[in-house]
Every structure is written in structure tokens, then in C-alpha cells.
Amino acid sequence: MDVVSMDKKELFLEQFRVSEGVHGVSKSAELALLELPFPNTREEYWKYTRLTKIQNGNFLLDENPSFEPILTEFGDAFTFNCVNGFFEDSDVKLPIGVQSKVIEEIRDPLVEYQYEFFSALNTAYFTSGIRIKLEPKMKLDKPILINFVSTGNAIQAQPRLEIVLGEGASAAVIINFQNQNATEHITNVVSEMKVSKNASLQVHQLQQSGDDNYLINTTEVLQKRDSKFSIHTMSLEGKILRNNLNIAVDGQNCETRLNGVYLVSGTQHVDNHTYVDHKKPNCNSSENYKGIIDDKATAVFNGKVMVQPDAQKINAFQSNQNILLSDDATINSKPELEIYADDVQCSHGSTTGQLDEEALFYLRSRGVSEKSAKKMLIRAFVFDVLEEIELEVFKYHVEGLVEEKFGV
């Protein structure tokens, strides 16, 4: 590493350091930070995402954010609000068998902070965090809603979230990234989800972080045997939006589903990195990411499926499809398979194109205006991903947003 980038990294880290020092896991993350270089495009993991703006940014901590009522369209839910990286002290009425607790100290993290700069940054200096735990066999009738709100100018937020499902428990979670007139704001969040034997977790993420803000969202999932996990990631806004989604499937008979839609325009940049690690045999995973890229926006998809030795009878499917709407739009797609077991069925596909001229012509010839025709085709394109969302309030809300984004 040259001296200049060393100094820049040091200056960047200086903004996050806490005067009283850190302990335990946070301490080792702090030490890891000294070794890790600031992510740059020479690294394979960050090849397509340039972080110079983040590196040169000046970010402040907003220790007393104001918790104004937050409006969402998700109806009745167990709601936790987190503004500028701090969770609100409120008594969410949770049924017996569900607990929420403030994270004072990180224990047994899933995230491999030793290897990744931003995970280490969060692990060392997280601003606040909560742990939500479901007792075995607990089934929630309402979703858990987590609102991550950013407001103000040049603020740094590093919240941490832990969701633990006991054996046979089941829950739906909505993670909503919202922006209230924030500018030059960075949110670096780490979420860890432990899905025990026979449990089922559905996660829904809506990312509207604003065109002027950065979001780095790392999600670590651990699945035990007979469990089900699904995640739907809807990325709609963000100056730089990076999702690191790592799923370790460490048990037999698991189902894993990853869906994503990214709709980007202007000069937005969305980067989805997913990693499904099949450690045990007899599991299914399927991944479907679709993107529409307009104006000067850039999108990145990097999906990796790993099948470990002896993880036989794995079915893993991965698909990434993209539509470019403008001449200045760019998509970099990198679906990867790394397979060490022979009795598997793994495939991936990736396509890039534009809206089908012939389909457009067909609709036009039947008197549909160009705008509505385009809208129809875009809707049809993302339809199969949205269709898989089981939580209806979320599905309808997202459908509305998709139409709004490319609507009349």
C-alpha cells in the first residue's frame, strides 16, 4: 500500500474512532481494520464499485437524533425505529416468546470481519444495535418492521441488527431503509440472522436511501437443518448502494431463496453481491435478480454459489436478467459457480438486453401508447420476482413503487 492511500484510510477511520476505546470482538475488529486496506477497484470484491467519494467524505456522528413519528405503508407491525444509526428507546409490545434487547457487546459474530473492511468497521464502532429473539415454535402473526431512517447532512450511521429464530419458529421481517432529506449520509449496517432447525424466516428489504446517500448493507445468514430462508431485496435509490448477502447453509434439507429487483436511474450505483455456501447435502437454493438500468446509472450483480466437498444432492439455480434503457447505462454481471461435489444440479444464467422491439410494436399496433406499453413490459419483466413475495403489504407497496419509478 502506498503512503497516500494509507493516510487517506487513516483519516477516514479517525472519523469513526471512539474515545473510550473498544473491547472484546470489537477490539479485534479494530485491529483487523489496521491490516485491511480501504476497498478499491483492484480488489476482486470491489472491482466494479468505486468508493473514492466515501473515502474522501467527512462524516459526523449524530448522537441525539430526533425520533419523529415515522410513516410507512406496511400496516400493523412490531416496529423498531433506528434514526441515524441509533435505535429508539421504546417499548414495542411484543408477544410472550419474543424478546428484543439492546446489543451492548458483540458475541459470536457471524460476519467475517477479519476479511472485509466495512464489516470490520461496523463490528468495531457500531453506533447501536438490537437483538430480536424468537423462542422455539414461536410464530408471529404480524411482521417485524425495522425502519432505518437517515436525516441531516453528512452523518454516519452504523447500526447492527441480530435476529435469532429458535427451533421451529417462524417470522417475517421488513427492513426499510428510508431517507428524510438526508444528504451525503453513510449507513453501514450489519445484520445477522440465525435460523435454527425447522425454523422459517422471510426477510424483505426496501432500499430508498436517497440519491445523495451511501448505503453498505451486509447481511449474514446461518441456516440450520430443515430450515427455510427467503430474502427479497428491492433496491430503488442510492448514490452508492452495496448489498453483501452471505448465506451459510449448514444443515440438510434447507430451502434458500434469494430474490432481488434493482431499478436504478440518474447516476445511481447499485451493487449486489450474494454468496450461498452449501456446506451440507440435500439442499435447494434458487436466486433470481432482475434489474432495469436507466440514464447514467450502473448496476453490478455478483452472485456466487459454493458447493463444498461432500455436499451432494444440491440443486442450486441462479439467474440474473437486466434491461438497459439508456445508452449510458452499464451493467456488470458476474454469476459464479464453485463446485466440489459431483452429484449436483447447478446452473446459472445471465442476460442483458433492451425492451423487446417486437413486443413494443405489437402493443403499439393495438393502440397502446408508447409509455403504457413500456410500463407494461417493465412490469411484466419484474413480475415473477415480485410474485414470489408472500407478504402482501410489502408486495403491493413495492409494485406501486415500481410503477411510480417508470410510470407516466
Added chain:
Amino acid sequence: MADKLAQQDVALDKHIKSDYKYGFTTNIESDNAPKGLNADIIRFISAKKNEPEWMLEFRLKALEKFFTLEEPNWAHVDYEKPDLQDLIFYAAPKPKKKLNSLDEVDPELLDTFKKLGISIEEQKRLSGVAVDIVMDSVSVATTFKETLAEKGIIFCSFSEAVKNHPKLVQKYMGSVVPVNDNYYATLNSAVFTDGSFCYIPKGVRCPMELSTYFRINEANTGQFERTLIIADEGSYVSYLEGCTAPMRDENQLHAAVVEIIAHKDAEVKYSTVQNWYPGNSDGIGGVFNFVTKRGLCEGSHSKISWTQVETGSAVTWKYPSCVLKGDYSVGEFYSVAVTNNYQQADTGTKMIHIGKNTKSTIISKGISAGKSSNSYRGLVKINKSATNARNFSQCDSLLLGDTCGAHTFPYIETSNKTAKVEHEATTSKIGEDQIFYCNQRGINTEKAIGLIVNGYCKDVLNQLPMEFAVEAQKLLDISLEGSVG
């Protein structure tokens, strides 16, 4: 059909008896440079070859650049980095006098090629393939030179080209693979000893297949050859390349550079059957095959097609690429890569679309057995200027056994909305129902697998010229021999 099968069986049986049939060494005295890599060695090579000043400058510039580079490590392969200071960079078979006809070639050398199954005489009479043979980096014989000369085709060793056609060499050498392209290409630019040169003039369709046979013979040598093919406007050439090496316990290094330039309406078809010594079943020895191959579709409507069958080498690391600069130019890549025992392959292609209406096709079939690792790594890049570019990629992997690995790392970068890019990849094992079907009809499992693998690779094998297709099929069978548990 039955006849054909029976024939294949005979061929298979014959080959199964020997592990690596090209594993002999030839007792030809050779003229070696001292070990090591420095400017003096470069001067020594250049002087040995009576090269003009500009060639020496080219080499020294490359060497200077080389010392600033580090060996890359991003590939999915694991090997002990060769100690370049312990290598001999020049090993020419002796005696090296000027040859006017084949009769003057050292009889022992001719024997070598007979053993290789490429008796020059026979080739000359029967198949009508013009062969240039490169042994330990020095071109030893070129056949059919006169016939080709009548058409204006230049097909000779690289050193001859440097002497006789300096303008062409100066103009094109390094134009597709720049001197500082990558670690091994730069090394090659500094130390290359010989290779083949081929120029097809305007509007000429080369009447026969051109072929180069590469052989590493000496111990502790590296083979660094350079191939330059220039297809002028409206010309066509089909070029074949074959490689073998003796069995040795230490790893040998092969770092070649191949450059192809296709002008307007020209077409170049480049086929490789790579069968370097893969090392023994414990993974000892074998050739490190680190090759840079790139073609430039310079003019409109030009076409470059790469076909490769990779069965040999301990470590293969190569990406034959096409730069589609001319409008309506076409790039193709067909590959079968087989790895067995401890072989490792990280191979694929790069298709860079620059011109309008450019088209590329990638068909890659990987087969891994034993404890080997086989990766496809490819780049499809559609530049902003490449309106209406089209790409189709298909990468399939077949796993035989549960101790090998098959990986796919495609990079797809699109910056033009009119582009249509499709990529698909699958990984699976041979279907049990297919084997059962064959068993049921009296074909034993080993043969059934040979049959299924050959069928699986058919898309690629069909692209090979006939003689090569037969050889490739046999090679596939031998490579997979013993991999069925």
C-alpha cells in the same frame, strides 16, 4: 455405427496401455544458453539468432518492463512459482545448419516426429498439411514452403520472418498483445526464441491447413515461442497447433504468445490440441502452460475462431481472446478442457466488442475427474460504441467423481443498451440413466462414459479439422482413463 464404435475401442485399448505416449526424450545434442534471466542472456539469444538491432531493442524493452511486474495470483490454480533464474531460456537442437530440404534434417529428429505420429514425409504426401515444427523453442523444419510461396503465402519460422520480412514483423508484432500486456507475455517478449510466422495476402484462400507442432525436449528449459498470423483483406486460413513434451519430474514452463490480425473480410480459424505432459497420477511433474493468445478483428466483416482441446499440462492458464474492432466482425471460442488426477485448468476467453453489429459465441465444455480442478473464466465486454452487439455463451461442466472441482467465473460487462448478451452455465455429473441405457445395451460403464463425454463435447469437436478431431477424441478417452471409480 457399431463399426465405428469397434474402431474407437481398438484405438482406445491401444492408448490405454501407455500412460503418456509422448513421454520419450530425444537424444539430440542441443545448444543451450546458461541458466538465468538477465540482459546478457537476452543479448546472447539475440546474437545467436543474428537478429537486427530493432529486435534486440524490443526484447530489452520487454525485459526492463518485466522486472517491474509481479506474477499474478488471481487464477483459481495453485502451483509453485517457477524460478526463472533457474531456467534455460535458449535450447536449440544441434547441429543447426541451414536446411534446404527435409533430407538434410537430423535423422534422429525425424524419428522423433515419427514417434509423435507426425512423420513429416507422410504428412506431406497424405494430408497436405504444411507443418512447421518447433522443438525447444526453435523452429526445425517447415514443409510445403514452395507450394505456399506460389500463392504469395508466407509461412516460416519467426526468426526467418525477422530476417526476410522485417517490415511485416515490425508492423504487427506486439500490436495485439502489447509488450507490457501481462507477466508471462512480457517475459515471452523478452526471451522468445522462435515460433511461426504466417502472412496470407489479399484475397488468397490458403489451400491447405497450416500447422505448427511444439515440443519441449530439454530438461530445465522453458518454451517461449511466438506465433504471428496476419490475414490480409479477404483471405482465409486455418491454422493448427499441437503440443507434446517428455515425462519429467520437474515442472516445465511454457509461456507462448499468439497474435492474430484479421483485416477486412478475412477469416482465421485457429485450432489447438494441447497435450503437454500433465504430470503423473500423484501430481508430480508436468508442464505449466501459461499462454497469451489474442486475435484482433481489425477490419469489418472479419472473423476469428478459436477452437481448443486442452487435455494436457499440469497447470493451464490461458484465455484465447478476440478484440472485435471492425464492424460486423465475428469472434468464436470453442473449448473442451479435460482435467484428471492433479491437473488444474483456469481457461476461457475474452470477447471485447468495440465495432458495431459485432457477434461472439462462446461454447466451453469442462470435464473434471480425479482430484483436478477445472475453471472457466471469461469476459464479455460490450463497449459503448458496440451498437447491436450480440453474444451467446454457454459453459457446461461435467464432474466425474466427488474429489474434483468445477468452477465458472464469467464476467459480463455491458455498456450499450442495444446489446444482447446471454450467458448460461450448468454443472452436473453424467446422468445415471444415460449410463444405465448404455449398460443395458451391452456397453460397459467405462466405454459408456467415453461415449457420453464425446457426445457432450461434440459441439466443439465438430469445429476441428478432421485429422485433429480424431486425435482429440482419442485424447479425451485417454485423459479420462481410470477416472471411473
